[in-house]
Amino acid sequence: MESKDIINTGKKYVKLNHIKSKNKFINIKSDYILKKLFNNMQKKISLKIIKCNINIQKRLNININNYKDFSEKFTPVELEIIPIQNVYGSFIKIEEEDEKYFHIYFNDNKEDIKKTKLNKEDNASKINIIIDYQIKSFRYLFFNRNCMESINFKKFYRNNITDMSYMFSGCRAIKKLNLSNFNTNNVINMRSMFEGCSSIKVLNISNFNTNSVTDMSYMFSRCLSLTEINLSNFNTNNVTNMNRMFSRCSSLNELNLSNFNTNNVTNMSRMFFECSSLKELNLSNFNTNNVTNMCAMFFECSSLKELNLSNFNTNNATDMSYMFSGCSEELKLKIRSKYKNFFQ
DSSP: OOOSSEEEOSSSEEETTEEEETTEEEEOOSHHHHHHHHHHSOHHHHHHHHHTOHHHHHHHTOOTTOHHHHHHHHOOEEEEEEEOTTOOEEOOOOOGGGGGGEEEEETTOSSOOOOOEEOGGGOOSOEEEEEOTTOOBOTTTTTTOOSEEEEEEEEOOOSOOOBOTTSSTTOTTOOEEEOTTOOOTTOOBOTTSSTTOTTOOEEOOTTOOOTTOOBOTTTTTTOTTOOEEOOTTOOOTTOOBOTTTTTTOTTOOOOOOTTOOOTTOOBOTTTTTTOTTOOEEEOTTOOOTTOOBOTTTTTTOTTOOEEEOTTOOOTTOSBOTTTTTTSOHHHHHHHHHHOGGGGO
16 A cells, blocks of 8 residues: 555555665665666656655756656766877866766776876776766866867766856867767857867867857867868857857868857957958848947958958947958958948
8 A cells, every 4th residue: 555655666665755775775865866766776666756756856856747857867978088199187177076976987997987187007098987967067177188089978968057168178189079969958158168179170069059058259269170160050049249259260161150140249359360261251141230349350361252241230339440450452342342331
């Protein structure tokens, strides 16, 4: 007979607020225990137990009727790093208070290694990292880490990550990023996310959901080797800052921004600064009604021959200095004849 405190799981009776571990009942007071419950028991049983406990649902802020929401809450992020041979140093940046939520394994070793730095004696050819669901920010996660050549995100189901600013910033040695499993559904900040990833030639982020992002400043700045980037699925409806977004992408020879919505953008300063390989740029869809800063927006775009600014409104722009400085005289003549307001 079931009571309010006990539920029949089909195989055995389990107290609603406890789980049985090594013949002892452990009080469910922390999310850590709940995670253990979900991972160690059958998922259907876990759901059945937590479904009956409203307090647990409120604390976890989950809709228990939506299995996907529930599973994502407890699914860790799993990634694989390939280090550069004979290059040593830190490979991940972990804030001290979050160390217990990261699990690191070298060369498929099952032992959890509590270190974030490679030494010669480690002889690691592969580093596997598991990040628990408690982590809600990836800010600075790989900031200036230069002992690895590739990062592959194998599992990434969670929706609770809100900050990815500076995540790969300064990773000069990385040549390959597999982000096909990335979940960016609730990310708000992507500032400097790939800034300084100077060895990456192709970046496939076509699966990114950027509906909630407000800051894309410096996002691809100083990606010196980048020749190809697919932004066709980018939603920029809520973005307010595009300052230096593509600055110094000097190898980028093509850029399709036809889907960009810039209605809320206020800062486009140095947005295409020193994009010296771009030959044409169609920005006819850009709404610049709210932009106040266009300083050096196309500075040193020396190869640019065609630039469509037909819908640009500069009425609210307070800084347009050096906007076309370093561009060819041929382009400047075209701009003068078509868009006189830029030179008033």
